[in-house]
Amino acid sequence: MHGSLRASLPKLLILGGTQEARALAQKLIEQAVPVAVITSLAGRTDKPRPLAGQVRRGGFGGTDGLKHYLQAENITAVIDATHPFAAQMSQQAFTACTDLHMPRLRLERGSWQEETPALSEFLKPSLACIAADLPASARVFLAIGRQDLAAFTGQRSCWFLMRSLSRPAFPQGVQGKCLVQGPGRTLYAEMALLQAHRISVLVTKDSGGPDHKIQAALRLKIPIMIAQRPPPPPGLGVKKVAAALDWIIRLLAQEQTSLSNHQHAL
Numbered sequence: 001m002h003g004s005l006r007a008s009l010p011k012l013l014i015l016g017g018t019q020e021a022r023a024l025a026q027k028l029i030e031q032a033v034p035v036a037v038i039t040s041l042a043g044r045t046d047k048p049r050p051l052a053g054q055v056r057r058g059g060f061g062g063t064d065g066l067k068h069y070l071q072a073e074n075i076t077a078v079i080d081a082t083h084p085f086a087a088q089m090s091q092q093a094f095t096a097c098t099d100l101h102m103p104r105l106r107l108e109r110g111s112w113q114e115e116t117p118a119l120s121e122f123l124k125p126s127l128a129c130i131a132a133d134l135p136a137s138a139r140v141f142l143a144i145g146r147q148d149l150a151a152f153t154g155q156r157s158c159w160f161l162m163r164s165l166s167r168p169a170f171p172q173g174v175q176g177k178c179l180v181q182g183p184g185r186t187l188y189a190e191m192a193l194l195q196a197h198r199i200s201v202l203v204t205k206d207s208g209g210p211d212h213k214i215q216a217a218l219r220l221k222i223p224i225m226i227a228q229r230p231p232p233p234p235g236l237g238v239k240k241v242a243a244a245l246d247w248i249i250r251l252l253a254q255e256q257t258s259l260s261n262h263q264h265a266l
């Protein structure tokens with residue numbers, strides 16, 4: 001922990017882009033936890049939903065850029081609440097915090113596989129493996145992000161349904177359709193979508209969190225292919241926002257105690 005006496009609130013950097021990051025920032029502000037909250041977004045979304053606390057956007061410039069930012073902003077601790085598949089950012093956060101001896105916590109939601117062990121039979125090592133295993137002429141619901149499409153661009157024999165939060169995104173060399181649809185759709189809406197487009201395979205990533213598309217595919221007996229998560233970075237990790245909040249409150253209390261001890265010793 002930074003040893004110097006503090007004239008202002010300690011600062012927390014939340015690496016965001018997820019519901020968990022949003023909920024954590026909201027709870028810290030609502031509960032008036034004595035910490036300045038900065039959420040960092042990669043800047044992939046044109047109009048991100050408003051967030052509690054301060055927000056910064058854009059990459060840091062690799063591990064060295066992140067280390068520079070953490071020092072320049074006098075950050076006290078980092079919560080890596082990025083998406084389970086944002087492995088590069090997580091690794092960089094781990095390395096930067098380790099090098100700077102800065103407290104860091106990984107907040108990563110539980111996987112679908114942990115919640116429903118039966119789903120493990122559908123797991124594949126990567127999207128590239130899934131693309132290679134797709135049956136010819138399949139009608140595929142590709143429930144993945146824009147950044148993951150490259151694995152499927154050579155797949156000319158299949159038809160793909162995709163969806164995007166904000167604007168249609170369809171790669172060249174792939175045939176199909178892109179819908180603009182928000183999250184939070186019901187089980188019946190997801191079943192209707194799969195049926196309306198005569199989907200024969202659901203492809204997704206083990207992102208975890210609330211989601212009805214897998215249940216919809218299971219009910220309709222549509223085959224599912226799920227890309228498994230990259231391994232989490234080393235170090236302490238929690239799955240729930242409440243656990244991350246407890247960790248932050250404990251850390252701030254420890255810092256306050258060491259600050260008081262230091263002042264008494266002077």
Ligand SMILES: NC(=O)c1ccc[n+]([C@@H]2O[C@H](COP(=O)([O-])OP(=O)(O)OC[C@H]3O[C@@H](n4cnc5c(N)ncnc54)[C@H](OP(=O)(O)O)[C@@H]3O)[C@@H](O)[C@H]2O)c1
Nearest residue numbers: 016017040041042059060061062082083085086087088089
């Ligand atoms: N991957 C997914 O499936 C997915 C799904 C939903 C949301 N997201 C969110 O979208 C963002 C990008 O995901 P990704 O998979 O492209 O990440 P990634 O591959 O792990 O990271 C690529 C680069 O993007 C920058 N970056 C990533 N997250 C950042 C953040 N929160 N703040 C500032 N810079 C960030 C970093 O650039 P520098 O090296 O220049 O620092 C990083 O090296 C993440 O914040 C993630 O939480 C990802």
